Amino acid sequence: DAGVTQSPTHLIKTRGQQVTLRCSPKSGHDTVSWYQQALGQGPQFIFQYYEEEERQRGNFPDRFSGHQFPNYSSELNVNALWLGDSALYLCASSIGSSQGGTQYFGPGTRLLVL
Amino acid sequence: AQSVTQPDIHITVSEGASLELRCNYSYGATPYLFWYVQSPGQGLQLLLKYFSGDTLVQGIKGFEAEFKRSQSSFNLRKPSVHWSDAAEYFCAVGPTGGFKTIFGAGTRLFVKA
Numbered sequence: 001d002a003g004v005t006q007s008p009t010h011l012i013k014t015r016g017q018q019v020t021l022r023c024s025p026k027s028g029h030d031t032v033s034w035y036q037q038a039l040g041q042g043p044q045f046i047f048q049y050y051e052e053e054e055r056q057r058g059n060f061p062d063r064f065s066g067h068q069f070p071n072y073s074s075e076l077n078v079n080a081l082w083l084g085d086s087a088l089y090l091c092a093s094s095i096g097s098s099q100g101g102t103q104y105f106g107p108g109t110r111l112l113v114l
Numbered sequence: 115a116q117s118v119t120q121p122d123i124h125i126t127v128s129e130g131a132s133l134e135l136r137c138n139y140s141y142g143a144t145p146y147l148f149w150y151v152q153s154p155g156q157g158l159q160l161l162l163k164y165f166s167g168d169t170l171v172q173g174i175k176g177f178e179a180e181f182k183r184s185q186s187s188f189n190l191r192k193p194s195v196h197w198s199d200a201a202e203y204f205c206a207v208g209p210t211g212g213f214k215t216i217f218g219a220g221t222r223l224f225v226k227a
Contacts, residue, residue, distance in 0.1 A: 004157070033215075042118075042204050042217030043158070056214050090157055103215065105150075105157035 002027065004093050004106035012112045013081050021076040021109045025093030031055075032074040033103065034066060037088040049074050050096040078111075086113045116141050118207050120218035127195050128226050135190040135221050137205030147188040148206040148215070149179055158204065164188065175199070200225045 005024045013019050025032050031050045035043035045058035049068035068074045072093075078085055088110050092103040119138045127133050139145055146165050150158040162173025169181040179190045188205060202222050208215035 035217075040219075042206075042219050045214050045216070048214070058214065092158075102160055102163065105159070107155070107157045 004091055004104050006089075006091050006106040006109050008109060009107070010110045010112075012114065014114050015081055015083060017081050017113075018077065018079045019081060019111060021078075021089050021091075021111075022073065023076070023091030023093075023106060024073045025091075026104045029093035029095055029104070030072050031094045031096035032068060032072065033092045033094070034074070034076045035090040035092065036060070037090055037108070039087070043090055046076070055096075081113045083113050086111060116207065116216050118205050118216050118218035120203075120205055120221050122221045123219070124222040124224060126224040126226060129197050130194050133190075133192045133195045133199070133223070135203050135205075135223070137188045137190065137218060138186050139188065139205070139207045140186065141207050141216075145207045147179075147181060148208070149173065149177070149188075149190045150204045150206060150217075151175075152202045152204065152220075154201075161190070161203075195223075195225055197225045197227065199223060 004026050007022045033048040034046040037043040046060050047057040048055045052068045063079045065077045088108040090108045091106045094103045117140045121136050148163045149161040151161055152158050161177045162171050162179055164171045164181045171179050177192050181188050202220045204220045205218045206215050
């Protein structure tokens with residue numbers, strides 16, 4: 001049973017560019033959450049997708065957007081990249097209807113903005 | 115405001131010694147509490163979680179944690195540390211379903227031989 005997968009593993013972009021990160025949830029999971037983990041810090045919640053809609057959003061600007069597909073996979077898009085967007089981006093999946101559902105994390109995509 | 119504090123940025127223990135990692139939280143409602151571990155280059159792995167019931171929770175890899183409502187704490191413990199436990203540990207608090215989970219800044223554990 002494949003766990004949560006993310007692609008690409010590493011990415012280098014320049015300021016002002018746009019980036020798309022991808023996530024495939026664990027089998028049987030229908031909910032995907034995205035987190036940003038800056039160096040030396042804990043993950044910060046960006047948003048969560050359930051039933052192809054954004055269910056809740058953290059304190060991130062509109063430059064961060066996402067999408068969930070009918071197969072429950074998800075994309076995170078970041079426009080107009082800043083140097084400060086350099087971080088590890090983590091995807092987590094869970095069962096949305098489950099009380100206290102446990103999140104399973106992928107290995108992350110490390111983004112470097114130059 | 116909701117927050118999680120892990121007072122220790124890093125801790126060094128000898129292999130075979132006991133371990134306690136501290137976590138304090140601030141959360142308006144009944145909290146759901148988690149401990150995760152992150153090894154270099156890897157994602158987060160759930161060690162244990164507390165939702166309700168017995169305040170002493172057993173997890174994987176020999177870890178346990180105790181929820182103390184009066185102290186707003188959820189400290190992680192292990193009686194005997196192995197070299198493979200060296201990693202970063204994150205305490206987190208969140209509502210049902212895990213969305214908008216709030217993480218602490220993490221504690222880096224070093225294990226010396």
